[in-house]
Amino acid sequence: MIDVQNTMKTNCSHQPDCLKLIQRILDKEATAEEEARFLANKDHCLPCKKGHELELALRKALKSKCTTSCPSGLLDSIRSKISSILLFILLLIPLFCWFI
């Protein structure tokens, strides 16, 4: 069995461009051709493979660590303010009609 890791490039002369492409792929902003070309080459270039893994790990970590739910009291408070506005409008319409 061939040791894939040993057949990989360990230096990538296009690393800054590859990093931008990796980010565009994960942001769903790359074309299908760009994505297919990258995925075909990824396993032959260690810096690109590691870069791809790092970007994925960062997104996963952000989603698991940086999300908070809205406190239920906040939604209740907004609903209550909206009800007050709607009630005010309901009272205002007959008054408006009476004037004209």
Add this chain to the structure above:
Amino acid sequence: MSTEIDSALALTESQARALFEKEFVPHMDAMYNFALRLTNDEDDAHDLVQDTCMRAFRFIGSFEPGTYAKAWLFRILKNNFINDYRKKSRGPSKVEFEWVEQSFAGDDDPEPAFQADLQAETVNEMLGDEITSAIQALPVDFRMIIILCDLEEFSYEEMAKILNIPIGTVRSRLHRARALLKETLANYAAKKGYKTDMLSA
């Protein structure tokens, strides 16, 4: 109040309520999370989301069903934060000034000076508050774009509209924000004894 009335008069009470429940409520968690990351304070986040919803409600009569309410709400929230809440803070950090200076240096897409040599395994092992601390340590413009893209998954075009900047600036700001986030995480990792050499890009 008069604007709220003008707009809401275009709808019946039940229509306005139904539109609020259908178009606003599903995005409340995302809006609160965004507000909390921007303000760093639960009370300020509470007020910011409430003000945003009330401002959006003023224009609910002109909201076109089928358009992307989340992007519309995030744009109002961002403007609200910039106009009202950011002024209350003590001002931008030193790092923020440095990045602003670079932005005005005339280079539309400046490359980060280096990329931190951070490994996916290191990030996966960060089980404490390193990630949230690193996000909070970013200048607010960088924090904002990372949350919009990586947490809320807005497209570059949507982010350009929310932030009122060209798409090219979205790309370059995202790239620089991620480089700075990695650098911050690499510094945290270094303090905990991981290998973190800085490599030239």
